[in-house]
Amino acid sequence: MKIREIPGGVTKAKGFKAAAAAAGIKYEGRKDMAMLWCSVPCTVAGTFTSNIVKAAPVLWDRKIVQSGGKVQAVVVNTGIANAGCGAEGMAVCEDTAAYAAEVLGLQKEEVLIGSTGVIGPVIDMEKLKGGIDLLVPALSDTEEAGTEASKAIMTTDTVNKEFAVTIELPGADGEGTVQVTLGGMSKGSGMIHPNMCTMLGYIATDAAIEKELLQKALSSVVPDTFNMITVDGDTSTNDTLLAFADGLAGNRLIAEEDESFELFREALGTVCRTLAVKMAADGEGASKLIEVCVKHMDTKENARTLARSVAGSSLVKAMIFGRDANCGRILCALGYAGPVFDPAVIRIDISGESGEVNFYTDGRIQPFDEAQALAILSEEKIHIECDMACGAEEATAWGCDLTYDYVSINADYRS
Amino acid sequence: MKIREIPGGVTKAKGFKAAAAAAGIKYEGRKDMAMLWCSVPCTVAGTFTSNIVKAAPVLWDRKIVQSGGKVQAVVVNTGIANAGCGAEGMAVCEDTAAYAAEVLGLQKEEVLIGSTGVIGPVIDMEKLKGGIDLLVPALSDTEEAGTEASKAIMTTDTVNKEFAVTIELPGADGEGTVQVTLGGMSKGSGMIHPNMCTMLGYIATDAAIEKELLQKALSSVVPDTFNMITVDGDTSTNDTLLAFADGLAGNRLIAEEDESFELFREALGTVCRTLAVKMAADGEGASKLIEVCVKHMDTKENARTLARSVAGSSLVKAMIFGRDANCGRILCALGYAGPVFDPAVIRIDISGESGEVNFYTDGRIQPFDEAQALAILSEEKIHIECDMACGAEEATAWGCDLTYDYVSINADYRS
Numbered sequence: 001m002k003i004r005e006i007p008g009g010v011t012k013a014k015g016f017k018a019a020a021a022a023a024g025i026k027y028e029g030r031k032d033m034a035m036l037w038c039s040v041p042c043t044v045a046g047t048f049t050s051n052i053v054k055a056a057p058v059l060w061d062r063k064i065v066q067s068g069g070k071v072q073a074v075v076v077n078t079g080i081a082n083a084g085c086g087a088e089g090m091a092v093c094e095d096t097a098a099y100a101a102e103v104l105g106l107q108k109e110e111v112l113i114g115s116t117g118v119i120g121p122v123i124d125m126e127k128l129k130g131g132i133d134l135l136v137p138a139l140s141d142t143e144e145a146g147t148e149a150s151k152a153i154m155t156t157d158t159v160n161k162e163f164a165v166t167i168e169l170p171g172a173d174g175e176g177t178v179q180v181t182l183g184g185m186s187k188g189s190g191m192i193h194p195n196m197c198t199m200l201g202y203i204a205t206d207a208a209i210e211k212e213l214l215q216k217a218l219s220s221v222v223p224d225t226f227n228m229i230t231v232d233g234d235t236s237t238n239d240t241l242l243a244f245a246d247g248l249a250g251n252r253l254i255a256e257e258d259e260s261f262e263l264f265r266e267a268l269g270t271v272c273r274t275l276a277v278k279m280a281a282d283g284e285g286a287s288k289l290i291e292v293c294v295k296h297m298d299t300k301e302n303a304r305t306l307a308r309s310v311a312g313s314s315l316v317k318a319m320i321f322g323r324d325a326n327c328g329r330i331l332c333a334l335g336y337a338g339p340v341f342d343p344a345v346i347r348i349d350i351s352g353e354s355g356e357v358n359f360y361t362d363g364r365i366q367p368f369d370e371a372q373a374l375a376i377l378s379e380e381k382i383h384i385e386c387d388m389a390c391g392a393e394e395a396t397a398w399g400c401d402l403t404y405d406y407v408s409i410n411a412d413y414r415s
Numbered sequence: 416m417k418i419r420e421i422p423g424g425v426t427k428a429k430g431f432k433a434a435a436a437a438a439g440i441k442y443e444g445r446k447d448m449a450m451l452w453c454s455v456p457c458t459v460a461g462t463f464t465s466n467i468v469k470a471a472p473v474l475w476d477r478k479i480v481q482s483g484g485k486v487q488a489v490v491v492n493t494g495i496a497n498a499g500c501g502a503e504g505m506a507v508c509e510d511t512a513a514y515a516a517e518v519l520g521l522q523k524e525e526v527l528i529g530s531t532g533v534i535g536p537v538i539d540m541e542k543l544k545g546g547i548d549l550l551v552p553a554l555s556d557t558e559e560a561g562t563e564a565s566k567a568i569m570t571t572d573t574v575n576k577e578f579a580v581t582i583e584l585p586g587a588d589g590e591g592t593v594q595v596t597l598g599g600m601s602k603g604s605g606m607i608h609p610n611m612c613t614m615l616g617y618i619a620t621d622a623a624i625e626k627e628l629l630q631k632a633l634s635s636v637v638p639d640t641f642n643m644i645t646v647d648g649d650t651s652t653n654d655t656l657l658a659f660a661d662g663l664a665g666n667r668l669i670a671e672e673d674e675s676f677e678l679f680r681e682a683l684g685t686v687c688r689t690l691a692v693k694m695a696a697d698g699e700g701a702s703k704l705i706e707v708c709v710k711h712m713d714t715k716e717n718a719r720t721l722a723r724s725v726a727g728s729s730l731v732k733a734m735i736f737g738r739d740a741n742c743g744r745i746l747c748a749l750g751y752a753g754p755v756f757d758p759a760v761i762r763i764d765i766s767g768e769s770g771e772v773n774f775y776t777d778g779r780i781q782p783f784d785e786a787q788a789l790a791i792l793s794e795e796k797i798h799i800e801c802d803m804a805c806g807a808e809e810a811t812a813w814g815c816d817l818t819y820d821y822v823s824i825n826a827d828y829r830s
Contacts, residue, residue, distance in 0.1 A: 053750030053758045084743050086759070086779035119743020120780030234730045234744070235751035314729075315649045315825055322826025328499050328534020329649070335468030336650035343468045344501075364501035365535030402826075404819050410730055411737025411817075 009162025023131030026079030285405030424577025438546030441494030700820030726814030
């Protein structure tokens with residue numbers, strides 16, 4: 001096993017500390033701010049929302065990531081998104097970075113910001129400052145500190161999401177290997193189709209890797225991980241994924257696309273995919289995880305589009321919630337997705353731990369065992385496999401069922 | 416008033432008769448088949464689903480419409496969609512047309528078919544024949560017969576949809592004008608984003624108009640009417656809109672794009688828009704109609720895309736249901752729609768009979784009167800206006816709120 005899962009999250013890589021604090025932004029007593037800090041300047045890579053309306057922290061972080069400068073901290077708040085606040089929002093963002101920098105002894109351009117919550121209101125600067133005053137002395141490299149930070153950034157999430165792995169890479173001294181760790185945390189439910197409460201993700205690694213390659217690795221794993229989850233089709237103004245690398249593992253600097261880069265990229269993909277699937281499973285109101293695998297498609301992008309269309313279909317989602325094997329809806333969602341295929345040759349199966357049911361082949365819906373289908377649809381994870389029979393590419397998307405609770409949560413989110 | 420609304424639907428134009436019957440396809444005693452018949456051969460135009468997976472009746476109707484031949488009847492059943500049934504489904508469709516043609520004394524190519532309901536099962540041919548045996552002797556040109564037909568094609572619809580108008584066009588004899596009538600019925604909830612239970616629409620007119628111009632008029636009004644409603648983002652395998660023109664009004668044949676064509680096109684647009692809005696308001700589980708008007712956009716297509724994005728956003732829909740003025744979600748839905756605009760200059764208002772609230776202008780969410788917003792959001796029809804300040808084009812989309820009932824209906828549709 002080249003990639004080994006370990007407990008914990010963002011504090012597992014050498015040099016990283018985290019903290020959580022209750023700043024009174026969300027509601028009294030709820031921890032609503034988190035900080036991730038590194039003892040040395042970090043290389044940073046990032047991907048951001050494609051929404052034209054970008055929250056102030058997205059604009060701030062993107063500018064810094066693109067500048068090429070190193071960073072040492074990220075400050076995150078939940079409760080208010082700092083989106084749709086115009087120049088005042090940008091000022092709050094910059095002032096927060098400046099205040100944290102002052103307390104931490106850094107430049108403001110070394111501090112990144114993340115916000116998630118309601119769009120519109122301006123965050124009270126005094127609360128942010130108070131939060132930072134609590135966060136800095138609480139910074140710790142314990143596993144618990146990472147877990148507390150992953151809990152503090154939650155909005156409608158019901159469970160915190162963290163994950164960490166280790167890999168072995170050649171040492172900087174040219175002899176033997178060293179252990180490199182990647183730990184991450186995230187909240188929310190998507191990137192292409194995220195929940196309004198926003199997808200925020202932070203990955204901390206002690207790998208030594210050049211900035212361009214860190215960005216390349218991150219950008220290459222996102223399309224098949226965070227971008228393949230969908231909860232409700234709404235792409236947030238705040239989606240942000242950042243990867244920090246401090247080089248403290250002592251590995252030989254990853255400076256080209258060699259074997260070490262490939263292993264690192266694979267480990268980063270594992271962390272991103274695991275966090276992404278945790279988000280899909282914890283989609284607002286979700287009671288089940290839906291995994292849609294599209295195989296034998298002509299292009300990768302078409303495979304992704306088809307898989308996302310099925311995972312994102314309101315009718316498929318409602319059917320899974322209702323454990324009603326009205327599987328023509330899967331066929332329908334493939335058909336309106338856009339990519340061209342021949343309905344006469346494709347095959348669709350659903351499966352779970354209790355078995356598998358083929359319900360479409362030879363150009364038509366097949367008779368199937370209703371009891372078997374009900375048993376599968378009663379499981380917590382439903383696997384839908386679509387064999388398009390027109391190529392060699394495949395893609396997997398993850399979503400969740402559509403429940404009464406989704407409506408309830410979103411009909412009255414502000415209060 | 417050039418276009419005058421009159422009561423009734425598909426039987427109002429001269430020469431058309433309709434009937435409804437209980438054939439036992441949906442459930443015992445429910446009228447689940449309808450027929451529209453014309454005393455003379457009709458010119459026909461149609462638009463069909465863009466879904467790659469097309470139901471057998473869509474393939475049948477499209478072939479006939481494209482052939483250029485005249486038709487005299489359409490047979491519609493609810494309960495089963497006749498989609499995903501392969502060659503057997505096509506055979507059922509053709510046999511239904513052949514049987515109806517035999518009873519009516521027509522060729523099978525003069526009979527169109529519409530089906531809506533569950534995907535997968537094959538419709539029992541004996542039930543279809545039995546239904547046709549009941550329908551033919553029941554054909555009537557009364558207003559009630561049209562209404563009964565519009566009720567028989569319903570699936571999860573809670574109210575039937577019909578509408579009719581009259582216009583005055585120059586008479587065929589060159590002296591004075593004659594009255595031309597357009598009557599329509601429809602069921603379901605969409606065309607671009609229809610509900611799985613399918614959008615079916617039938618418009619019957621006694622206008623004399625060349626086939627190419629009838630198709631041109633229909634194709635030109637669909638993008639701003641049926642294609643601008645959205646319920647759940649799922650495009651059905653069965654969507655079909657047909658327009659029949661029998662020429663019995665005695666108007667001078669519309670053979671070029673003159674004033675008569677424009678007035679006819681406008682009347683057709685009024686019928687299509689009215690039926691479309693009725694469908695949006697009756698979206699599955701809907702308690703409110705949402706109307707989104709996007710103004711001052713650079714291109715018509717971009718205006719349409721933005722309007723549909725807001726009307727189709729799960730989060731906007733849930734917010735309207737919850738009467739929660741979390742209006743940043745409207746801004747967000749504009750932002751991820753695709754078309755480029757400047758968030759700093761746009762303006763967003765919501766209004767109803769009780770007043771208007773501006774909540775976004777000057778690049779930020781504005782403070783607003785919560786009581787006023789609640790009063791507006793408590794109304795049955797909510798108007799959202801987005802001024803994009805970058806052009807002269809506008810478009811309107813219609814949708815409905817997302818409710819517990821939507822989930823309930825779709826979690827257990829088959830039973």
